[in-house]
Amino acid sequence: MIKIKFMGALAHLAESSEIYIEVDKPKTVDEILKEVIKGYDKLHDKIIMVNGKVARGDVIVKGGDEIKVMPVLSGG
């Protein structure tokens, strides 16, 4: 089971702020997020964290990991 937390616009696109998904084999964060976030490929920027650490989309995750993904804002 992998826990995914979405913030802001990404929660809107995933239609949830938090989900749990089963993975049958280790996958990259990008592969997983493509399945759950509408238009993921078209997003211009985002910050990914895995288990509280900043990570790239090509990092491989497995059951028990926690992904957090947040948008890049511009600020007021």
Add this chain to the structure above:
Amino acid sequence: MKGWWGRILRVDLTNNKVKVQEYSPEIAQLFIGGRGLAAKILWDEVKGVDPLSPENKLVIAAGPFNGLPTPSGGKLVVAAKSPLTGGYGDGNLGTMATVHLRKAGYDVIVIEGKAKKPVYLYVEDDNVSILSAEGLWGLDTFETEKKLREIHGKNVGILSIGPGGENLVKYAVIMSQEGRAGGRPGIGAVMGSKKLKAIVIKGTKEIPVADKDELRKLSKGAYDEILSKPTYEFWHRQGTMAAVEWCNENSALPTYNFQDGLFKFARSIDGYTLEGMKVKQRGCPYCNMPCGNVVLDAEGLESELDYENVALLGSNLGIGQLNKVAVINRLADMYGIDTISLGGSIAFVMEAVEKGLLKEGPTFGDYKGTKELIKEIAFRSSELGNFAAEGVMRMGQKVEGGENFAMHVKGLEVSGYNCFIYPAMALAYGTSSIGAHHKEAWVIAWEIGTAPIEGEQAKKVEYKITYTPEKAAKVIELQRYRGGLFEMLSACRLPWIELGLDINYYPKLLKAITGVTYTWDDLYKAADRVYALIRAYWVREFNGNWSRKMDYPPKRWFIEGLKSGPYKGQHLEMEKYDALLSEYYKMRGWDERGIPTKETLQKLKLDFVIPELEKVTELH
């Protein structure tokens, strides 16, 4: 010229005189418009004067995008020598006044002198009148606009000041359309010092455009692209208010006068709470991604919220109910006071009271006390109100140990990002052209997201405070786009930065409008030119008494740590910040004091600056 009128409307309030001055295509091309032209005019004409004297000039500057169908191109720059900081001051606001100004046949209005009695300016194309503002003076900005619309009709653009500007509150702003504010560094006070209550503009001319078909084609492409972005829908829901959750999550939300980066009640002032309260949405002219979220406040009246207001008047004051924050925000807009500096100033008072350094005043979370104090600030009607109307820097100098918790840079209060763990963002505040404002380089998200991730071995890294030279380079890159390009075009950066609109639209649009081809290199150079000119302005106005310390962020970020959260106890280090600042200067071609070198000034075609700067300091 196409795209530019090449015309400046000059109004002398002392002598009741109006004239039109033309400026050359060369100046237009070098400084483009908006902030660029404002900086050039202030450099040439406002030297060594008291910012609140008749000798200061109020510059209202549009750019080539304004009045034309360009994506979110409805901004207007207002500038003057700042009474808050003593240096260059400007701000921008989205307003119909920018559309009417350009359609009236001008790029810029320069107002000088001082009227004997309160007046307002009425511009209808070539007819310009200075009219009595008796009956308007003393009114808030909402009432002022209402009355002026009754006189001049609905189809006009209006800029006005409230009691804040009239009473020379050091951070009074210029307002438009009940919620649009510009000129944080006291530009509203400069307008008040001239006894100018409002500017009403009606323009009916056609702006000359180099290639109308190309402009239409490009604009349609850009507007369509904005609508197609995956994040558009969410932007429509929350606008900038999504940043409350984001900043709280990243320990960057100003809380209790920047003592912490997380707020216990963040959820009750965030974008989701806003969604439940929203009654309408407002936007700037020519914008198809409007971000003006209007709610009904705790008193049942409309208030337009965005992130900065809510961070500074909510968490930073310890007030955790959005409908109450909305009341405070509305009062600031009505009185014509900057919400960010107001939040910073009241938070300073609250902390000073809690520390026992001030005898009386509101403490954190005191909604009623805050409301009373805002009125006292706007009218300078009590000793405390008069004190807080001077801003954080001056209060910090008068309260014992005050400089340790005075949150400002160069006298301008820090906006909505707490930087205990973000050196690049602190550098952005330190080196911003007007003081601690975020608009020129919001680098914090990049700083977190790249923290630094390199190579196969480091696909996952903990966020750590680092001071790599890339951070200085990134701040400069963003300053070129945001503080340079967008401020000169006088267009909103949000389509590009929030939704990812292709940045290459901008030089193409500029070419379609003006007929002038700008490469990216030309645009970077123009941005660097304006940055160097503004820096030179500060140095001259400080009579050469300038050191790198002017670019230091507030002490608090170095001597205390975050109070809670995953980064509890962490803070910036002065020596490392100083090294980062040196990198920044090197990349900009400025010396170790933060003053552009002679060679840099020459390269940027700012030769005219050299002899004047040499009168006050030695150039390297």
